[in-house]
Amino acid sequence: MGNGRYRTVFHTALSPADAFAAARQELRSWLITKSVRQKIDIAAYDAGHAQLGDGIVLLRDSRTDGDGTQTSNWQLREHKDNGYWLSSLVVHAPGKIASQEERTWFWLDVEHVRKGDDGEIGPPSPAALPNLARKLLAMVDARDHWAELRPTPTIIRPDRVEELLEILTDERRRLPVVVASPHPRILFDTWKKTIDNVTRFLPGLASLYVMDPLAIEDFNRAVGFAFEVRSGGVRTYLPDLDLAIDEDAVRHRVLSGARIEADVRRSAQLLTAIPRQLSADGRLPEPLSRLTRGTFASRAARSTAAESPAIPSYDFSILIQENVAIRGENGELRELLELAGYEERKLRENTADLQDDMIGTAAELETANQKIAELVDWVRVLRQRLASAGRAADAYVPTDTPTLLPTQLPEVLTRLKELDRVEFTGDDDPVWRLEEKAQSSTWAQTTWLVALALQDYAEAVVGHRFNGDFRRWCTEPPSGASAISAGKVKTDESESVQNNQKMRRLRILPVPAEVEPTGRIYMGAHIRIGGGAGMSAPRLHFYDDARGTGKIYIGYLGPHLPVKTTN
Structure with a gap:
């Protein structure tokens, strides 16, 4: 299902002006950090130019709708690794807000688009956790409704157990909640560093918490045996959690402390896989559902062309330069169309896989249900025969x-x-x-x-x-x-x-x-x-x-x- 994309979406209580300012500040800081390894013209960024270096283009767009909705978008394209890396940051301030805590929304995508020798788009390289995501999460009070999204796990003391329970059972939560338990044989501060390491790919994809040793028993009593986490284990609680249904516990996976100790690297990959897939492939929240990156980028490219100064018809050398620039912009638009086509193909493939899995799972479920019905009939008949033989007590003895x-x-x-x-x-x-x-x-x-x-x-x-x-x-x-x-x-x-x-x-x-x-x-x-x-x-x-x-x-x-x- 996953296509290598990193995606994080969160809301804040920041005003639109403060949110847009924070985005510009952290984007600039991120570009400065990147310029250590590749030539990026920060002065060109400050001046509002699109071309920031060889094969590096930044498109920008801002708009205000009639109802007061404000949206700004930045899309950075870096040509390398047999294709290009596409980083898109959207900050959206709806005209009508659901609550003061949801005044502004941030949407960050980073993905690789691989192009073969024949020009066809191929399988991408997976995107790492971008430093821009870490910077934004450290800068703003990012939330998934009530859940906190932080660069590192938040420690839950006894006085915050009730708050964590409300987050777990929050019906409006979109992202997983990852809860780590203290290790019985390792000092808490030492184990906390291990948990920081094993959750290092998760910022922006899940809310992260580590239980204080004094809080873990209160937490486990509250969630019940089926949903508890202990002995250094880490549990991923998916959305739509219902603590009253023990059968639902299997959805919320536990990674044992022993497995984490044995292989931190693989444990980090395991913890990241499902949250990353849910974030990359899941639906956007309603305030962002009508926005598309392609629309922003194409409008930004058109506005860049429209802002070009008028060129006298007799100045052929400048006309040639302008023609080259327009061709470059057309190339950007063609790449956007290629990306849209690639995403459409991936969507069709994923839909086909889901359909295949659904049909197969339905068939297996029918078979399992039939087998269960036969076994229930068998057990009932055997119990009746034991009762008729005067051995009713033996009919309900559990298996050894x-x-x-x-x-x-x-x-x-x-x-x-x-x-x-x-x-x-x-x-x-x-x-x-x-x-x-x-x-x-x-x-x-x-x-x-x-x-x-x-x-x-x-x-x-x-x-x-x-x-x-x-x-x-x-x-x-x-x-x-x-x-x-x-x-x-x-x-x-x-x-x-x-x-x-x-x-x-x-x-x-x-x-x-x-x-x-x-x-x-x-x-x-x-x-x-x-x-x-x-x-x-x-x-x-x-x-x-x-x-x-x-x-x-x-x-x-x-x-x-x-x-x-x-x-």
Whole structure:
């Protein structure tokens, strides 16, 4: 879903004059900082010129509508990295405001537009957190309704727990709230520095809080067991939180303190992924919903041309210069049209992916609901029979070993050590890439159910109780055995993939030397993880050596590997 864009949108209580002044001041400060690494003419900026350097253009536009609404826009274009970087800052002061706290709105986008040798727009480089965002958040009292947006996490003392609870359950909150708990074995000030580090990519994308050790128990009692965070963990509370519905807790992910200690860099990436996607792809708030960056930039380009001095018709040298300038402006407008076309294509692709996921998820939900109904009927009949046999008390005894499904994919890799017939031999980087997606908790649960089914299958093969392959096992599972939908299991890739050396090589994956002396073997057998039937659904590739070493080896878990239809 994400296209590499960084976006932050927030409101302030600043007057329009103060908001516009703050934007100009911080934009100038940002350009000065950038000029250390590249030639940017600050004097040209101060004079209001568009050209600030070689390949660096700043378009500006301001307008006041009849109802008193004021809007200013700055759009900086820097040609580099096989394309150009586009940074757009909009400050908007509605004529009619919802409250004094929402007098002015700030909207900052930074993204890369990559252009290939053929002129086509390609996949962008991801934008880092811009220093301009940090500067603005430090300068103004930025808010997401009641939530504070700060460059670093805010400490919540006992007297502010109630305020944080109101922020969490605020129906008008648009952005996630990230709450970090104190670590039981690490001094608070030391752990606070770790939390600052692990949340360093989140300013502007979420409101950030770290609980004081004296406040954490009050907070956890208030939110309840299902929604608590403790032991150094960090929890991301998404919008539309309802603390009264325990089943909703799975949406609000927890990153454990142990995982943060083990790998701060990856933990920072995990924490950032969903807030960044929600911010980049989410709807703009109503006061900004009618604004578009393309309209601003094209109007700014036209106004720049209109402000050019009149040139006498007989001065051909100046006419030539003016013609060159107009061509440059036309080039800027063409690039804006290219960007609009690129965004439209991305929107169509994202819509298609969502449609694919929705159809697949709906089908899986229907299957799961039917299975649940059958199990409920089965349990009811068994309880009736036990009651008829005079053993009614036995009918309600809980199971000795309840199945606890993991909610994070890295946790699945850890828990595979509990299974003696299933081993993960692949690279965990693709697994972490999946963890950045919104559906990752569902994928983690599905993957664990797949692992349990592979375990039962391998046990049956080793014990000479089953002679078929894993797909047949899932088609006709023995009574009481773990299995998955046989439709998810493919015993090999298509012929086009098998016969394509480049794509086949991608499926030659690690195994122990006792399986294959070279340490790598072709794994065409794979299982679809998730609801989508197309490229959007992740894949698990495995090698069945149950009749050899007695194990199933998972060589890959991650996004769909390339096929001929992959662009």
